[in-house]
Amino acid sequence: MTLFDLTGRRALITGSSSGIGLELARGLARHGADVVLNGRNADKLEAAVTTLRAEGLNAAAAAFDVTEAAAVQAGVAAVLDAGPIDILVNNAGIQRRVSLLDLTLEVWDEVLKNNLTSALLVSKAVAPQMIARGGGKIICTLSLMSELGRRTTGPYTASKGGLKMLVKAMCAEWAEHNLQINGIGPGYFETEMTVPLVQDEQFSGWVRSRTPAGRWGQPAELAGAAVFLASSASDFVNGQIIYVDGGMLAVL
Template identity: 85%
Template sequence: MSLFDLQGRRALITGSSAGIGLELARGLAQHGASVVLNGQRPDRLAAAVAQLRGEGLSVSSAAFDVTDEAAVNAGVAEILAGGPLDILINNAGIQRRVPLLEVTLPVWDEVLKTNLTSALLVSRAVAPHMIGRGGGKIICTLSLMSELGRRTTGPYTASKGGLKMLVKAMCAEWAEHNLQINGIGPGYFETEMTAPLVQDQVFSGWVKSRTPAGRWGQPAELAGAAVFLASRASDFVNGQIIYVDGGMLAVL
């Protein structure tokens, strides 16, 4: 079990005031990590911190916009002033469902900046610190859409496909410094973002029939992959994507 022990390690998780990010934070904290939650809304962050502290977990918060380079650099500097960072999870993400022929450039830019550019900005702010300390873990939350396209998901698909390749690019440049950079690719999970799809009986039926496991995933089921990639158990795993999808990518 010591391979998965995160005692004494500190993690920053972007977009973690709710949904998948909050469950990743809970999972890492349950394995001993001290977790810094991130988001743009201080009220939601405060509620998330209170919830996890109520479970006896070690968490704090840092509110800053991950798409703003100056805000990222200032936010990360403030976090580092409070102690070292061993783990970064780039989880912030949004979805804007619109056909490609109708998507406006502002919407396209918003999705790309939030889902892809933010991962570069935060990773680039944290990586020199990790390199100086002799190692670290960077994990990015991807998607099935890193591999597959679907109507009205063009901006999201492009961003998550780009994020997959950013993982590999960071591995190519930083693995020699004992940084492990990997990704987690969720399938269809019940979250605040997917609530309209879960409530759509036709779409939900399609998800269940298309997924060998026969159901939607629950956010807590992503914690195991995150703990693995954040721990010593993955010290020679680099540039890889673990898809947690109930088998959807494995079958036609």
């Protein structure tokens, strides 16, 4: 059991005031980690922290914009002032559904900044203290669309494919310093972002028929992969992506 014990470790989770990010934070906290939630909306963050504390978990908030380099540097520095960051989860992300022919450069840049550039900025801010301390864990939230394309998801697919390769690039440069950098690739999960899709019976029916498990995933079902990648159980796992998708990628 000690392989998965996160007691005494401190985790920063970006984009964690709700949805998948909050469930990842909850999972890490339940295994002993002190979690620091991040997002832009301070009020929403405080509400999430209050929820976790009411469950007996150790949680704090750090509100800053992960797409702005100066804000990231200041925000991470403030988190580090209160203690080291042993675990970083790059979870912040957005989706903008538009065909490639109708896509504007502004939307393209917005999606890539939120989904890909943010992970680079926060990782660069956190990694030096991990390297100095002799180890750390970086986990990035990817997607099935790190591997597969779908109509109207061009910017999202490009950003998540890029994030997969950023995981491998960070592994190539930082693994020698005892940092483990890996990713989690969710399939179709019921979240605030996917409510319109879940409520679309035609699309929801396609998801259920296409997924061998026959259903949508629940955000809490991602916690196990996060705990594994954040814990000593994964100390020789590096540059890998764990897809949590009910089997979708495994079948035609």
